[in-house]
Amino acid sequence: MTTATPEKETAPSVAYVPTAEGLGAVLASGEQPPRPSAWSASVTFGWRAMLKIKHVPDQLFDVTAFPIMMTLMFTYLFGGALAGSTGEYLQFLLPGILVMSIVMITMYTGVGVNTDIEKGVFDRFRTLPIWRPSALVGALLGDVCRYLIGSTVILTLGLILGFRPEGGLTGVLLGVALLVAFSFAFSWIWTMFGLFLKSEKSVMGVSMLVLFPMTFLSNVFVNPETMPGWLQAFVDVNPIAHLVAAVRSLMAGTPDGGEILWTLISGGVILAIFGTLTMRLYNRK
């Protein structure tokens, strides 16, 4: 911030005098264009998210460094022990790590919503005559880009380490598409918490509390057949486990229709429930 201070001092505000001609003319020409469509308003908010990435690139740290660390850590930590060789284990692990990392970074959505509200910029958005969910939908569209960046980073690293998906490019792209679509739906859980909880810290805390069990108590690292019965029962209903299975099957070139359907349905249900709750909170706030 020190570099910004001298700029402030030399600000040209000293010379500014509002004039009736200049300002008056601008006011006289401020007519109302037709209202933007729901889609166009959402895309505009998505553009805002892109601008924020441009100005505050540190936020990409979450979608690059964190997944890289996860991939390296778990490949070498579990690779030898669980599968005998890291190369073989990677074929099983990488799709799981991909899902886990992307689902983990969905929580920054809630943090983002929460800080936006703290700063008062949402007050202005909420006084605009636009489709109400567009601010949140747009923010999530921006997050979808972050998920795509994160996925690219992990897959590139995976390829370097020796991940060779049987499903080829098509399988990988379909897997990523399913993952991103699910994450978009899943993110509405965090927009709800972002609106509902008081501080950024509590949003983080709650997110961790939900995400750790959902991602670790799954089939990301090991085949659930080795788990005790009660844990298997949890994994069976855990939507993340179904997502992992679906993505894994797509990337392996053996699409599992059942798992894909399960994933799409659970995503739809999450979106319906948490999208509604979010909008209710957003309108009442």
Place this chain on the structure above:
Amino acid sequence: MSKHRGDLAIQASGLIKTFGKTKAVRGIDLEVPAGTVYGVLGPNGAGKTTAVRMLATLLRPDGGEATVFGHDIVREADAVRGKVSLTGQYASIDEDLTGTENLVLLGRLLGHRKPGARKRAAELLEAFGLTEAADRQVKNYSGGMRRRIDIAASIIKTPELLFLDEPTTGLDPRSRNQVWDIVRIIVAQGTTVLLTTQYLDEADQLASRIAVIDQGRVIADGTPGELKSSVGAGSVHVRLRDAAQRPEAERVLVRTLGTDVTLEPEPVALTARISGEESGRGAAEQASRALHELAAAGITVDDFSLGQPSLDEVFLALTDHTANPTDEEVAA
């Protein structure tokens, strides 16, 4: 826009908002004539922001009703949003984006296509003296520039009603004057402005009507002149040569003016209020009569001044009357 002159921009009755145990607004009535600046004056925590947020459709009232240009703020919120703009107390622009980006973003959200939004942004930046800062992030703006971009963002589409929540709090005198000039130009173009402030001179300078609110209630309203005359026509401030003559001077002033006389901390000074209505005489005439009587009583006056009543006095007088300690405890 003159079609609204004579109409009411805002009509509110019995607005209530409670946050948990805090009764932020406990029954506010307002009638804001279109085409004017209406001042809402109150100390910290009076409920100004809460009232504005309800009228701007950001908060749903717990009780009471209000219309903005005839549209109900709850049932027809979308129609209200089409007519109002809000410049909030805390920056309602994105500090991470540049000035241009903020205005283009909002222009797009109001329905401009990209070239139209860019053109509009450039015009506004020019009119607000921010062209040079256009491509800098707003977080690097000075306080005055921030306020200006915030107001500029509120008039991308010229609103029929503009809410300005404490627009000059924290600004230096020059920036404050710039904002005042901007408000005057905006209202001259036909936009109604509802302005909240803690500064009495600001309401006095800009507003044609003022509502004084305290602890979530309107405790007085009227033109600045009416509010002043409800307290008195002014006051005479007198300095004597000899402190020993003060008790005698006090008696003379009480007799001639018929009002309270305050003994100042300084042993030679005293201040007397001049009542407005009762005597039917002007403040200056009453004051000169008082001076005459003092001279006749053999009291030497070293210095003398006639003060206009300030809104400060109005405010203190009003809040003194209504201060209610039990309510305070309930609110806390």
